[in-house]
Amino acid sequence: MLVAARELLVERGYDELTMDAVAERAGVHRTTVYRRWRDVGGLLADVLDVAGGDDWRPPxxxxxxxxxxxxxxxxxxxxxxxxxxxxxxxxxxxxxxxxxxxxxxxxxxxxxxxxxxxxxxxxxxxxxxxxxxxxxxxxxxxxxxxxxxxxxxxxxxxxxxxxxxxxxxxxxxxxxxxxxxx
Amino acid sequence: MLVAARELLVERGYDELTMDAVAERAGVHRTTVYRRWRDVGGLLADVLDVAGGDDWRPPxxxxxxxxxxxxxxxxxxxxxxxxxxxxxxxxxxxxxxxxxxxxxxxxxxxxxxxxxxxxxxxxxxxxxxxxxxxxxxxxxxxxxxxxxxxxxxxxxxxxxxxxxxxxxxxxxxxxxxxxxxx
The missing domain is CATH 1.10.357.10 (Tetracycline Repressor, domain 2)
Structure with missing residues (x-):
């Protein structure tokens, strides 16, 4: 679902990033999305937290x-x-x-x-x-x-x-x- | 009207900055606002252009x-x-x-x-x-x-x-x- 949210954000921007659109893109029921996140803000925060959780090291x-x-x-x-x-x-x-x-x-x-x-x-x-x-x-x-x-x-x-x-x-x-x- | 737009932007943010709200705050009819700007984006651009038109000089x-x-x-x-x-x-x-x-x-x-x-x-x-x-x-x-x-x-x-x-x-x-x- 985070991958789906990330794709939608890049393709369509914040205005069209809805919980329903994420469910559709990820191929899950909308209740599955709502069980995990209260709203789009929470979902976005997780997208960012995942991005920050990589193993990048400075040069x-x-x-x-x-x-x-x-x-x-x-x-x-x-x-x-x-x-x-x-x-x-x-x-x-x-x-x-x-x-x-x-x-x-x-x-x-x-x-x-x-x-x-x-x-x-x-x-x-x-x-x-x-x-x-x-x-x-x-x-x-x-x-x-x-x-x-x-x-x-x-x-x-x-x-x-x-x-x-x-x-x-x-x-x-x-x-x-x-x-x-x- | 630009002053009204500027105030509204600061007080309520972009989401609540509408042409009608600007008309109400400025005490003019909404057609007056629409005659001058096509949409909120154009109005905002003018707010910024006015801000840039001051006589500020670097120290x-x-x-x-x-x-x-x-x-x-x-x-x-x-x-x-x-x-x-x-x-x-x-x-x-x-x-x-x-x-x-x-x-x-x-x-x-x-x-x-x-x-x-x-x-x-x-x-x-x-x-x-x-x-x-x-x-x-x-x-x-x-x-x-x-x-x-x-x-x-x-x-x-x-x-x-x-x-x-x-x-x-x-x-x-x-x-x-x-x-x-x-």
Whole structure:
């Protein structure tokens, strides 16, 4: 049923994603869908939670810059290839449950990526106290801004330049908490 | 009527923003609303176009870092104070016209802010060929990511750190086109 919901969301968007449509696509009775989810928001939240439950690991290229550039290349590729991400972000503006699930998804990804910064600290590339979450938000946000919010075309160079710039800033201690100034 | 539409959007959200509700709030006959706009999408696009038609100018603090930090402080304050921005972004996922208007709004803001980078180039803070748009997207995107997409709390330090990091990267020539590597 989650696969059916995901397909419908990509093909038709949130407005046409109904419990009945999911039942029809999945070939089950509608009561089966309603037994599992109260409404479309709950169903969407599960689609996202499943997406976040994969075994994805951040790249390990040997440098912070290389890792961040590689992460942005993955984000760019995912936004180009998988319409489900854009559809889920759109749905998050319609359903509180989807918004909460999206937030959990991102926080879980930031947490999983923290190892990229921890390794950089161990290698001496950036100082102790560097905030991994802020490094990751700063590095990846420009790609989401360009593709999802501004709805501009793919700009892989933006992702690379943003990643390299954040790596340079991190090396300079700019992401140590308190370094931003008052 | 635009003021009425803006108020309704903030108070009740896109779902309850109807042509009739706008007429009622503005105290005009519904035909007056329909004479001017075909549908809610067109009306929303005008709300955004009016928002973009102000005389806002980017800060001029004397350094690229100071200017970018000040821009992010303004974005952060606007997202905290003006629910209309978040409401318009949400609406952009429902209406093609609103999405187009939001894109024009952002591109116009990036263009208006380009002077921040042009001044930095003239002062010798960053090299000729630095892409102003990418500098501005990279500096400001983390604030939108945190507040609008992840829906995290206000994190002014994120905005300051991202701005300072982008200024450092620009000074290092990282935003010259082609500098991102292949």
């Amino acid at each position: 390990d290229t040997g440098t912070l810059e290389g890792d961040l550039v590689a992460v942005n290349a993955e984000v760019e590729a995912a936004l180009s290839a998988e319409a489900v991400i854009a559809a889920l972000i759109a749905a998050s503006f319609r359903s509180q449950e989807a918004a909460g699930a999206l937030r959990r998804f991102w926080e879980e990804r930031y947490a999983r990526c923290a190892v990229v910064v921890e390794r950089a600290v161990r290698r001496g590339e950036c100082p102790e106290g560097t905030c991994a979450r802020r490094v990751l938000v700063a590095a990846t946000a420009p790609v989401y801004q360009q593709r999802v919010l501004v709805r501009g075309g793919a700009d892989p160079e933006l992702g690379r330049q943003a990643a390299r710039s954040v790596a340079l800033g991190a090396a300079g201690g700019l992401f140590v908490t308190g370094a931003g100034g008052g | 001029d603090t004397g350094t690229l870092e100071g200017d970018l930090v000040a821009v992010n402080a303004e974005v952060e304050a606007a997202l905290s104070a003006e629910a209309v921005i978040a409401a318009l972004i949400a609406a952009s996922f429902r209406s093609q016209e609103a999405a187009g208007a939001l894109r024009r709004f952002w591109e116009e803001r990036y263009a208006r802010c380009a002077v921040v980078v042009e001044r930095a180039v003239r002062r010798g803070e960053c090299p000729e060929g630095t892409c102003a748009r990418r500098v501005l997207v990279a500096a400001t995107a983390p604030v939108y990511q945190q507040r609008v997409l992840v829906r995290g709390g206000a994190d002014p330090e994120l905005g300051r750190q991202a701005a300072r990091s982008v200024a450092l990267g620009a000074a290092g020539g990282l935003f010259v086109t082609g500098a991102g590597g292949g």
